[in-house]
Amino acid sequence: MQIAIASGKGGVGKSSVTASLVYLLKDTYKLIAIDADADAPNLDLLFNVEKWEEEKELTGAKIAKINTETCIQCGICAERCPYDCINFIDGDYVVNELTCEGCGVCRLVCPVKGVITLEEVRSGIIRKTTTKYNFPLISAQLDVGRPNSGKLVTEEKEWAKKIMKEQNLEHMIVDSAAGIGCQVIASLGGADAVxxxxxPTPASLSDVKRVYKVVQHFREPAYLIINKADLNPGFRRLHEFAEEEDIPIIGEIPYDRAVPKSMTMLQPVNEAFPQSKASKALKEIAKIVEEEILR
Structure with a gap:
């Protein structure tokens, strides 16, 4: 199965919950974990990954290049660039590679053929390792200013499928990025459950509703975990939302200082503080995941 873990909003504890669930399920099932947040990957930190066994570069992004020797310096490209990434520097028109989106407008409006070209550059890297817990982890890192984060996640999942077949693994657990952008869509696509x-905050409720619409688009079964559940006990709108949409709530995790402490120790909270309140709640959630999703 492919299980995607999503939140819509950042900072709600998605990666820490993912790390604990993988940690709790690893001895029962043959798993592979994917960090699908190519902008800010952090799952490797929670598993204390010190080195990567293999890395692959992903190309496909394009940026404009101006041949300064044949450029007639008319400035039309700078005027028409929708991203304002062409500047006149030291007597030449130069493209800012960090802000160029490779749209090709500059090449289209340039009056001299061949002066401006679109060149393929690296979008980022995909990397794989076997954690100290003996399950594979795949992560990606998008290069600064580059597009194709969704493609990076798709490539991660394709690599994971290949490894699953080679190693006879059972389940893929995907830690999605925040928001509802390309990375999240790529994470949710093909998932068996989300x-x-x-x-319990209005902002988190608003964002989880948005990502749930994406889940509905893919017609995937959804489950809800309420993290830091006791911070705002009077806030019941998450429960109302789950009831209205018929989404099972599979657990509520209390706020626990053990969670950030475990992060500084580079360990899932269930390993660092197995008797903490959060660890006990996560252990119960893992049982429900086994009974209701994986079997």
Whole structure:
């Protein structure tokens, strides 16, 4: 199975919940974990990954290049660039590679053929390792200013499928990025189930509703975990939302200082503080995941 873990909003504890669930399920099932947040990957930190066994570069992004020797310096490209990434520097028109989106407008409006070209550059890297817990982890890192984060996640999942076949693994657990952008869509596409993480605040409720619409588009079953559930006990709108949409709430995790402490120790909270309040709640959630999703 492919299980995607999403939140819509950042900072609600999605990665820490993912790390604990993988940690708790690893001895029962043959798993592979994917960090699908190519902008800000952090799952490797929670598993204390010190080195990567293999890395692959992903190309496909394009940026404009101006041949300064044949450029007639008319400035039309700078005027028409929708991203304002062409500047006149030291007597030449130069493209800012960090802000160029490779749209090709500059090449289209340039009066001299061949002066401006679109060149393919690296979008980022995909990397794989075997954690100290003996399950594979795939992560990606998008280069600064580059597009194609969704493509990076798709490539991660394709690599994971290949490893699953080679190693006879059973389940793929995907830690999605925040928001509802390309990365999240790529994470949710093809999933057999989605676990939504939210905290009892209006902002988190609003964002989890948005990502749930994406889940509905893919017609995937959804489950909800309420994290830091006791921080705002009077806030019942998450429960109302789950009831209205017929989304099972598979657990509520109390706020626990053990969670940030475990992060500084580079360990899942269930390993660092197995008797903490959060660890006990996560252990119960893992049982429900086994009974209701994986079997």
């Amino acid at each position: 676990i939504l993480i939210a905290e």
